[in-house]
Amino acid sequence: MELRQLKYFLKAKELLNFTEAAEQLNISQSTLSQQIKQLEDELDIPLFNRIGKRVTLTEAGALFADFAFQSINKAQDGLLMLRDLHNFQTGKITIGVTYGLRYVLTPALILFATQYPQIKIKVVFGTSEELIDKLNHLELDFALSFFGDIAVEKHFDYQNLFCSPMTVVTAPDSALAQKEIITLEQITQYPLVLPAKGYMTSKFVHDLFERHALSPNIAIEINDIPTLLELVKTGNWHTILAKTSVSQKDGLATIPLLGENMDRTAMIISMKEVYQKKAVKEFYQILHEEINL
Amino acid sequence: MELRQLKYFLKAKELLNFTEAAEQLNISQSTLSQQIKQLEDELDIPLFNRIGKRVTLTEAGALFADFAFQSINKAQDGLLMLRDLHNFQTGKITIGVTYGLRYVLTPALILFATQYPQIKIKVVFGTSEELIDKLNHLELDFALSFFGDIAVEKHFDYQNLFCSPMTVVTAPDSALAQKEIITLEQITQYPLVLPAKGYMTSKFVHDLFERHALSPNIAIEINDIPTLLELVKTGNWHTILAKTSVSQKDGLATIPLLGENMDRTAMIISMKEVYQKKAVKEFYQILHEEINL
DNA sequence: TTTTCTAAATCGAAAATACCGATTGATGTG
DNA sequence: CACATCAATCGGTATTTTCGATTTAGAAAA
Structure with missing residues (x-):
């Protein structure tokens, strides 16, 4: 039959x-x-x-x-x-994102979700390691993360979004906040609170100091970025993040770091050879458009 | 696909x-x-x-x-x-039947309907002409009728059920009721009520008298057999039917007709090349079994 | 009746395609 | 790094679908 x-x-x-x-x-x-x-x-x-x-x-x-x-x-x-x-009249997309890129995601998310209210969206915050893992298990349609060697796998596709300089983040009333620029060596003088292992930024910072043979004063490692920023806001500690990881709303000062290769590249990471839903492609589009404003 | x-x-x-x-x-x-x-x-x-x-x-x-x-x-x-x-767990059968064979149908119908309560049964009484017409229009699964040239069509299948002698039917207290046997010629003396045109028996009787060059005294022609029998019961009229067309319950006497070819053949008539449902075949079986008792 | 027309079944050939075995390429594994 | 495994691919075979032509048979017309 x-x-x-x-x-x-x-x-x-x-x-x-x-x-x-x-x-x-x-x-x-x-x-x-x-x-x-x-x-x-x-x-x-x-x-x-x-x-x-x-x-x-x-x-x-x-x-x-x-x-x-x-x-x-x-x-x-x-x-x-x-x-x-x-034509995505229906469907669901799952997005992984690191805390460092939440300010990139949010406006695109709002735009997409209002434009396509019928599409269910799931947002997963996590460390780069976790996101990579979830990508590999097809639990995410794509992840927003900074480039880093953790994420380099041949079966991933990468789309660059923008570059953002690494900055020292500090309370506006701290001594550091007055500086126009800062060197790696100077930072070693200050107590730091850094993202815990697993975050791309954590690795980046550790590697950075190691490359320059410097020993940073890492007082705290923490795996929750909002809490990390709360700590920074007290003025007792400082941290190192990409500039776009901090919003004006956070009420924090950012001071560019002097040096070569101090730029982080934000990107969309997705699995090669996995069917890209129209909805996902549309989300990429919105992300790119938003960044080019 | x-x-x-x-x-x-x-x-x-x-x-x-x-x-x-x-x-x-x-x-x-x-x-x-x-x-x-x-x-x-x-x-x-x-x-x-x-x-x-x-x-x-x-x-x-x-x-x-x-x-x-x-x-x-x-x-x-x-x-x-x-x-x-x-396996006829479901289905519907439609049966055409002439009045003359109602006593053949009834016991089979009761047996079948109780044995296969899930099968819907429709019984259509009518003249042979009407039944043949309905068979041709596939409105019946089969018909029960006496054999007769009306029904001879090449795309019909015939199954003989039994033979039944033609008899004169009369009220038990009538003068005729005492006779052991009767001739065609004798019948012409008595007023008859016969089935109307369209019934196989009507044609059979007319042909019969014509063949013997006799003129029957046909007082009434009627197309409803129960009413016809009611008339016969009055003793004023007599009729000619196959013996099995009259039941003991009717309270009527039947006197065999003397002569050649006085037997009617009861049969199942159905369309050739039309799929015979299992239920229908089962009904045939019950009819045959009942008759062979 | 006989003839003609029409519609479904049948038959043989051809076109399409489902299928297989062998091979390849890619990827995890010991 | 060799090895085993799995999906894709390729060329060829077998099967199936399809078609055109013909046959068969009923229905309608002559």
Whole structure:
């Protein structure tokens, strides 16, 4: 039994005339005859009475027609649903994001969610390590993160969003806040609170000091960035983050770090060879547009 | 899109392993690969993610699977329903019958209807002419009638049930009731009430007298047999019917008619080349069994 | 009746396609 | 790094679908 045969059957049932049905189906009459016969053989019951040249439905045919119709319809509905999905009338996207990029995500998120209210969105905050892991397990459609060697895997696709300089973040009333610029060496003088292991920034900062053979004064490592910023706000500690990781609303000062390769690259990371939903592509678009403002 | 492909897809979805799915489907892995690919092409969307050797469902795949499943199920249900029909768990039969054979039908009808309460039965009383017409229009599954040239059509099938002698039917207290046997000629002396045109018996009786060049005294022609019998019961009139057309319950006497070819043949008449439902075949069986008691 | 027309079934051939085995390429694993 | 595994691909084969032509048979017309 194949959908093709069910379609043939329904058309023949509709017209009760094989010749005309065959025409409308754009097949030959002999093909229709044969396919109907094959279906009848498989069902082990005639669907039509052939009294001479008169064709009428058998009781079996009438009963079976409903099922045939529904079978065809279900398949067709599936196809239509996919077309809709393609035009994202429905669907769900899951976005991973590091705290450092939450100010990038938020406006795009608001724009997208209001524009496509029917699409469910799940946002997962986490460390870069966690996000990479979730990407690998297909639990995310994409992740927003800064570039870093943790995330370098050949089956990932990368889209650059923008570059942001690393800055020292400090309370506005702290001594550091007056500086126009600051060197790595100077920072070693101050007590720091840094993102815990797992965050790309954590690794970046550790590597940075190591490369320059400097020992930073790391007082606290913490895996919650809002809390980290609260600590910084007290003036007792300072931290190092990309400039865009801090918003004006946070009420904190950012001082650029002097040195080479002090730029972080924010990017969209996604799995290669995984189908990119239209909704996801649209979200990329909004992200890029927002950044180019 | 074909049901075969949908089945392949669901198996692949179930196992998320093409090689094993192909094995369980008794096809080669390459065939499965190709058929899935073809389905994806038609749907214009990947159903699976192929990340290296890992196979996972896409969102589209997950959504489509429900429809695929239902489509297959509907077709399968149709098949199962037909199997049930074959074993007549359901269905409806329509039986045509002449009044003259109502006493043959009734016990079979009671037996069948109690044995297969789930089968709807429609009984249509009518003249042989009407029944033949309805058979031709497929409005009856079969008809019970006496044999007669009216009903001789090449696209009919005939099953003999039994033979019944023609008898004169009369009130038990009438003068005729005392006779052991009666001749055609004698009947012409008595006023008759006969079935109206259209009944096989009417034609049979008319032909009979004509063949013997006799003129019967036909006082009344009537197209309702119970009423006809009521008239006979008054003793004012007599009629001619097959012996089995009259029951003991009717309180009437039957006197065999002397002569050649005075036997009527009761039969089942049905359309050739029209599918005979199991229920109908079972009804035939019960009719035959009942008669052979 | 006989003839003519029409529609479904049938038949043989050809076109399409489902299928297979072998191979390839890619990816995890020991 | 070798090895095993799995999906994709390729070329060829087998099967199935399809078609055109013909046959068969009923219905309508002559």
